[in-house]
Amino acid sequence: MRYRTNGPEFDFPPFPGPPPVRYVLASTPRCGSNLLARALWHTGVAGFPEDYLADTYVLDYFERWGFTAENADELPASHIRALMKVRTSPNGVFGIKIHAGHLADLETDPHTLLSSPLYVRVERADRLRQAISYTIAEQTGVWIVDGTHLPASRARSEPRYDYEEIGRRLRMLDGDAETWDAYAERYGITPHVVVYEDLVAHYEESVRACLAFLGVDAPQHIPPPGISRQADGTTEEWVERFHRDAGRDVGRDVGRDAGRDVGRDAGFRFPRRR
Numbered sequence: 001m002r003y004r005t006n007g008p009e010f011d012f013p014p015f016p017g018p019p020p021v022r023y024v025l026a027s028t029p030r031c032g033s034n035l036l037a038r039a040l041w042h043t044g045v046a047g048f049p050e051d052y053l054a055d056t057y058v059l060d061y062f063e064r065w066g067f068t069a070e071n072a073d074e075l076p077a078s079h080i081r082a083l084m085k086v087r088t089s090p091n092g093v094f095g096i097k098i099h100a101g102h103l104a105d106l107e108t109d110p111h112t113l114l115s116s117p118l119y120v121r122v123e124r125a126d127r128l129r130q131a132i133s134y135t136i137a138e139q140t141g142v143w144i145v146d147g148t149h150l151p152a153s154r155a156r157s158e159p160r161y162d163y164e165e166i167g168r169r170l171r172m173l174d175g176d177a178e179t180w181d182a183y184a185e186r187y188g189i190t191p192h193v194v195v196y197e198d199l200v201a202h203y204e205e206s207v208r209a210c211l212a213f214l215g216v217d218a219p220q221h222i223p224p225p226g227i228s229r230q231a232d233g234t235t236e237e238w239v240e241r242f243h244r245d246a247g248r249d250v251g252r253d254v255g256r257d258a259g260r261d262v263g264r265d266a267g268f269r270f271p272r273r274r
Contacts, residue, residue, distance in 0.1 A: 001060050001064075002056045002057075002059065002060050003050075003056065003057065003060060005048075005050065006050075006057060006060040006061060006064065007064075008064075008086070010048065011086035011087065012047075012048070012086060012087060012088060012089055012090060013090060014085050014086060015084065015085055015086075015088035015090070015092070015094075018084065019047075019084055019088040019092045019093060019094040020092045021092055021093040021094070021118070021214055021215060021216065022093075022094050022095075022114045022115065022117040022118070023047075023049070023093070023094075023095045023096075023117050023118040023119065023120060023214055024095070024096055024097070024098055024110060024114065024117050024118070024119050024120070025037060025049050025095060025096070025097040025098070025120050025122055026098060026100070026119050026120065026121040026122065026180050026183075026184075026191060027097055027098065027099050027100070027121075027122045028099060028100055028101075028122075028123075028124075028130070028173055028176040028177065028180075029099060029101070029130075029134045029137070029173070029176075030124070030130045030131075030133035030134045030137060031122045031123060031124045031130060031196055032122055032124060032194075032196030032199055032200075033097055033099075033122045034227060035196070035199060035200075035225050035227060036120075036122055036194055036199060036206075036207075036210070036225075037049045037050060037095075037097050038225040038226055038227050039199075039203070039207050039222075039224075039225040040095065040207065040210060040211075042223045042224070042225060042226060043207065043211065043218065043219055043222060043223065044089060044090075044219065045089055045091050045093060045211065045216050045217065045218070045219060046089060046093050046095060046210070046211060046214060046216065047087055047088055047089045047093045047094045047095040048087045048089075048095070049095030049096055049097045050087075050096070050097055051096075051097050051098070051099070051102075052079075052080075052083055052087075052096050052097075053096065053098060053102060053106055053110070054099075054102060058079065061079060061082070061083070062079075065082055067079065076106075076107055076108040076113060077108070077113065080113055080114070083096075091216060093214060093216055096110070096114070096117075098110055099176070100175075100176035100177070100179040100180050100183075101172075101176055101179075103179060103183065111183075111187050116187075118191075118192075118213065118214060119184070119189050119191035119192070120191060120192045120193075120194060120210055120213065120214075121180060121184075121191040121192070121193050121194070122194050122196065123177070123193060123194070123195050123196065124195070124196040124197070125195055125196070125197050126197065127170060127173055127174070128166075128170060128239060128242065129235060129239060130173055130196075131166050131167075131169035131170040131172075131173055132166055132169075132235055132238045132239065132242070133235065134169045134172075134173070135159070135162065135165050135166050135169050135238075136159040136234065136235070139157060139159045139160065140157060140158070140159055141157075159234060161237075161238055161241055163241070163242060163245045163246075163249075166238070166242055192209070192210060192213035194206055194209075194210060203222070203224075203225075204222045207222050208222065
């Protein structure tokens with residue numbers, strides 16, 4: 001397994017039919033969606049929302065269940081049906097996390113695939129720190145440090161400050177936010193919004209508010225998410241350097257290459273029938 005949490009030991013008991021509550025964590029990279037996803041999972045009443053339509057996740061499940069390119073037109077729906085059977089919590093709640101950057105690559109619109117789900121939009125108020133976190137994660141390969149079920153990931157390289165790269169990420173995140181705005185407008189969606197900084201400062205209150213939005217009863221105790229924050233002194237140093245460099249570079253568009261895909265984990269393209 002590319003991700004150990006995709007294995008059967010992390011499944012819920014088989015759910016007997018379509019889950020009555022379905023939701024999407026509408027996210028962008030490094031917005032705090034991993035923190036919220038794990039928090040909701042650990043409550044035991046909100047499914048296990050993960051990036052199930054991203055390529056590495058799909059490949060894990062294709063290998064696990066033996067899906068092939070035969071009947072390719074049915075694969076997206078088959079994948080979701082199989083997930084709903086084992087990733088729906090016993091109270092009938094199924095969640096999935098989707099980054100805005102994946103939407104254009106998906107063969108089937110999630111809104112249709114999940115039959116008009118609820119949406120929880122995860123945002124980060126400080127987009128510069130989000131862009132820096134995104135840059136560091138891409139450079140090191142460390143996206144999540146899970147102290148409960150998975151060993152901490154080891155960095156493949158040391159992070160290196162790059163003003164231009166941070167600027168590109170910043171502009172990409174701006175575009176991702178606009179993508180979710182347009183998506184919500186297209187379908188008349190009014191999402192529940194979770195701001196990362198509020199989630200960190202008021203963890204239990206934020207998780208309970210999400211559960212109330214989903215219409216499920218919260219457990220008496222809200223457990224910790226089981227993952228560690230990754231921000232450290234490097235982040236603060238880079239914030240200062242970026243502001244200093246931007247001040248020297250007034251008038252320059254630091255994100256001029258923002259429209260180019262830069263190492264994003266694109267959503268998996270289900271095989272097309274030939």
